[in-house]
Amino acid sequence: MPETNLSMHAAARGLRRRGVAGVLAATALAAAPFLAPRLGAHLPNLALVAAAPLKIQVHILAALTALAIGTMLMIGVKGTRLHRTLGWTWVAAMATTAVSSLFIREMNHGAMSWIHLLSGWTIVALPMAVYAARRHKVHLHRRFMTGLFVGGLLIAGGFTFLPGRLLWRVFFG
Numbered sequence: 001m002p003e004t005n006l007s008m009h010a011a012a013r014g015l016r017r018r019g020v021a022g023v024l025a026a027t028a029l030a031a032a033p034f035l036a037p038r039l040g041a042h043l044p045n046l047a048l049v050a051a052a053p054l055k056i057q058v059h060i061l062a063a064l065t066a067l068a069i070g071t072m073l074m075i076g077v078k079g080t081r082l083h084r085t086l087g088w089t090w091v092a093a094m095a096t097t098a099v100s101s102l103f104i105r106e107m108n109h110g111a112m113s114w115i116h117l118l119s120g121w122t123i124v125a126l127p128m129a130v131y132a133a134r135r136h137k138v139h140l141h142r143r144f145m146t147g148l149f150v151g152g153l154l155i156a157g158g159f160t161f162l163p164g165r166l167l168w169r170v171f172f173g
């Protein structure tokens with residue numbers, strides 16, 4: 001296929017992905033006011049976060065920063081100067097999220113849990129993803145970063161709302 005056709009296909013795929021992400025986000029926002037009271041949600045009890053150990057506060061702040069910047073990176077145009085600046089900030093936030101989590105062991109009586117495997121994987125995969133970008137291996141870079149964002153942040157973030165965990169108590173407890 002000629003090069004212009006390939007780049008048009010890539011642009012159309014990017015637009016489709018952004019459209020799907022936009023529709024999903026809009027649906028979640030529209031459903032939230034109806035679902036939240038049925039799930040027993042209330043205004044966030046931030047006193048619980050304020051009373052948490054510093055390592056957990058650092059972890060939450062870094063994870064939420066990575067979530068916000070990661071969403072912009074996934075939806076936005078790739079390869080620009082802004083993408084690179086936000087990308088480095090995202091890498092720093094993800095590294096802080098993963099390293100701080102190594103010190104959080106309250107949930108498993110002082111021992112590490114299976115979730116720490118994700119921290120190990122993040123610490124290994126982040127430099128590999130950056131290396132792929134610097135070598136212009138765009139496909140590999142995209143696979144690593146999307147895997148870290150979806151597999152790491154979205155799934156690990158989702159698990160933090162399991163009953164009994166801190167964020168579940170902040171919103172539902």
Ligand code: HEM
Nearest residue numbers: 063098101107113115116118119122152156157160165166
């Ligand atoms: C939006 C994303 C995330 C949020 C809001 C979040 C929040 C939290 C919170 C509040 C805790 C304290 C324990 C508790 O929940 O009671 C925690 C623990 C932990 N987090 Fe995260 N986190 C996120 C993403 C991540 C990511 C990306 C990783 C790994 C790279 C990670 C790894 C861990 C680990 C290993 C623990 C300790 C769990 C255990 O001991 O079983 N988290 N997280």
